[in-house]
Amino acid sequence: MRRTRVARAAGSGGADTGPVVRIRDLTVDFDTAEGRIRAVDGVSLDILPRRTLGVVGESGCGKSVTAQAIMRIEDKRICTLGGRILLRRGRDTLDLLSLKGTGARMRELRGREIGLVFQEPMTSFSPVHTIGNQIVEAVRLHFDLTRAEAVERAIEQLRHVGMPHPEHIMNRYAWELSGGLRQRAMIAMALICAPGLLIADEPTTALDVTTQAQVLALLDELQDRHGMALMLITHDLGVVAAVADDVAIMYLGTVVECGPAASIFREPGHPYTQLLLDSLPSLSRRRRGALKAISGTVPRARNRPGGCPFHTRCPSAIAGVCDRVMPAPTQVAERHVVHCHLHDRP
Amino acid sequence: MSGEARETRETGGALPDTVILRVKRLRKYFDADGDDPVRAVDNVSFDLHRCETLSLVGESGCGKTTAARAIIRAHAPTSGEIWFRTGAGEVVDLAGLTARELRPLRAEMQMIFQDPYSSLNPRMTVRDIVAEPLRIFGLTDRRALDKEVGGLLEAVGLQRSHMTRYPNAFSGGQRQRIGIARALALKPRVIIADESVSALDVSVQAQILNLLVGLQQRHELSYLFVAHDLSVVRHISHRVAVMYVGRIVELASCDDLFERPRHPYSAALLAAAPQVDPDRSGGFAPPAGEPPSSRNPPGGCHFHPRCPHAVARCRSEAPAWRQLDAGRLVRCHLAEELSLTGVGAAGGAARAQAQDRHG
Structure with missing residues (x-):
């Protein structure tokens, strides 16, 4: 899986190699019974073509809220978005936040330019329609094809994702398939319009390790073949280490560190990233005493601490600085950015 | 059932001192009377030692999970023996006991659940949740209960003052601590932890x-x-x-199993x-296929359709559960011949180095 990564260059400018999506200063607020809660607080990220960004x-x-904002599937009754989400289309860019979430324009982009794979394919497929009908519907929404042509394309796509007996699967319902096959069907549907970006939100969390490895290998292979950008959202650092080219570490609605995976795993710059890596039990190392746990728990969103959001749990916090001022981004290596006062340049 | 239990009681009596729980040929079939029972647990045997x-x-x-639940008698086992050494030093077969006979022993074997959200009653205060098992076992004096509950909460890293709150006031990790305090209340000797950290960040x-490791050392607990x-x-x-x-296809010491x-x-x-290891080369290799249904597993060795080493014998003959070397049992015809790779030395050393660098 790793071997293919060498060939993937990090995009740097140019019409074809620039980011597929640029997120700038994204904020997401929810109105709840307890008042307004800021779920995403000034996130900026680049998602590059042919690369996997692990969030x-x-x-x-x-x-997940960040991903939902890109797809514009937020609940507009309680949710307010701010900032910009710039989608590249050829030579133009389009700010998705300037579109109406429920409008025709956004419907046209959703599924066509950006595909989405959810954690639980059981609840994201309709239980009362066959897999085939749902994929055919997705194709015909975006392409002017006859039903027969769309069916052919759907079968081809199912074969593409390694589905055994695709003609047979077309007439099955989601609940008749195992978790691994359901997720394959979901990926087939998400990629049938060949979108430039695939967002996968915890796509393997509900799967066993062996099935997880199969699905991750499939995503990697499809990326090699189609060159789409993949935004992989997960809580599992092991998954990210295995498949991501770039990594963004998030804490309480902010990106605390982002950059190339190799750089982040070798030289994690933010105390949160370092502690997160140290608190993981190791598969390959014998136990040596207690794990280095991070003290305390994540504060609730309605009690967001001021300054750096991690300062309440950070062993290196500087009194009077970290609890007052939100740290600015500092570049510590090529494309590797850390938001932490410990890296402030004098 | 009880006749059989009496008959084999001597086997249990010979339990080595270090063994607290001996599971022998445990089976749990669902739909056992049907044509194709689900053989959820099929001939499982192992010992659990003290601490x-x-x-x-x-x-x-x-x-x-079914095996763990059958051992704690949340499921009635279809057959098999579950020898347990009680605090009083008796050795009894839990599989042969009636619900009434089992009751006094329930205190000695407790369970910690996976989901800290659904395993605590949202309408009970933390005091009542942790005190409930104590009350059931006869401790009713309110002051004594409060003292006991306060001690338990402190033992799991919470505060006495948390007693009056409800579960929704706590985060997932804190709730899991409440569940652990409840499991510890009756001073059990065996704790069954079913995916107890999987739902946590x-x-x-x-x-x-x-x-969990600290409590094991302090209270001499055995964990399944x-x-x-x-x-x-x-x-x-x-x-x-x-x-x-x-x-069970293989049972070995932790290091042996992971490294060899x-x-x-x-x-x-x-x-x-998947593991976090910047120096691990090659990524991971998924095995082909998916696990078969336990209603209709393949004949011979259940793993043969997915096994890259399978030979004709694996398709026709179920491998025996046998001792391979000291402390290792395995269910494979080819165990002696195969040279399999574990996880280990090289990657671990590199990660340790990286950690020292940042430590």
Whole structure:
């Protein structure tokens, strides 16, 4: 799996190699019974073509909400978005936040330019329609094809994702398939319009390790073949280490560190990233005493601490600085950016 | 059932001193009277030693949770023996006891559940949740109960003052601590932990693992740990049993199993497990196919359709459960001949180095 990565260059400018999506200063607020809660607080990220961006963080860090904002599937009754999400289309860019979430324009982009794979394919497929009908519907929404042509294309796509007996699967319902096959069907549907970006939100969390490895290998292979950008959202650092080219670590609605995976895993710059890596039990190392746990718990979103969001749990926090001022991004290596006062240049 | 239990009681009487629980030929079939019973647990045998953590690992549907639940008699076993050494020093077969006979023994074997949200009653205060088992076992004096509950909460890293709150005031990790306090209330000797850290965030998971290890040393607990996360299993276990379609296919010391697996399925699980290791080359290798249904498993060795080493014999003859070398049991015809790769030395050393650099 690793071997293919060498060939993938990090995009740097140019019409064809620039980011597929640029997120700038994204904020997401929810109106709840307890008042307004900021779930995403100024996230900026680039998603590059032919590369996998792993977005990691604990529950409540805003990783899924960020993905939902890109797809514009937020609940508009309680949710307010700010900032920009710039989607590249050829030579133009389009700010997705300037579109109406429920409008025709966004419907046209959703599924066509951006595909989405959810954690639980059981609940994301309709239980009362066959797999085939749902994929055919997705194709015909975006392409002017006859039903027969669309069916042919759907079968071809199912074969593509390694589905055994694709003609047979077309007439099956989601609940008749195992978790691994359901997820394959979901990936087939998400990629049938060959989108430039595939967002996969915890795509393997509900699967066993062996099935997880199969699905991750499939995503990797499809990326090699189609060159799409993949935004992989997960809480599992092991998954990210195995498949991501770039990594963004999120905490309480902010990106605390992002950059190439190799750089981040070798030289993690943010105390949160370092602690997260140290708190993981190791598969390949004998136990040596207690794990280095991070003290305390993630604060609730309605009690966001001021300054750096991690300062309440950070062993290196500088009193009077970290609890007051939100740290600015500092570049510590090529494309590797850390948001932490410890890296502030004098 | 009871006649059989009496007959084999002598076997249990010969339990070595270090063994607290001996499971022999345990079976749990669902739909047992039907034509195709689901053989969720099929002929499972192992010993659990004092102060030991034994982990049951495997993919979903392999029977690890059912085995744990049959041992604690949440499911009635279809057949088999569950010899347990009680605090009073008696050795009894739990499988042969009636519900009434079982009751006094329930205190000695407790369970910690996976989901800290659904396993605590939202309408009960923490005091009532932790005190409930004590009350059931006859402690009714309110002051004594409060003292006991306060001590338990402190033992799991919470505060006495948390007693009056309801579960919804706590985070997932804190709730899991409440569940652990409840499990400890009756001073059990065996704790069955079913995926007890799987629902927790990584930073909190480490806290709970450290707590479990600390409590084991302080209270001389034996853990039967059911888990699918192999990194967690590597960290917490003394010995590991790998299950596949209702059967244990390999049982060995933790280091032996991870570094030198002898069953192809153990090796496949290890190869598929993702791990954070910047120096690991080659990524991971998924095994082909999916686990079969335990209603209709393939004949011979259940793993043969997915096994890259399978020979004709594996398709026709079920391998015996046999001792391979000291402390290692395996269910594979070819265990002596195969040279399988585990996870280990090289990658581990590199990661340790990286850690020292940043430590």
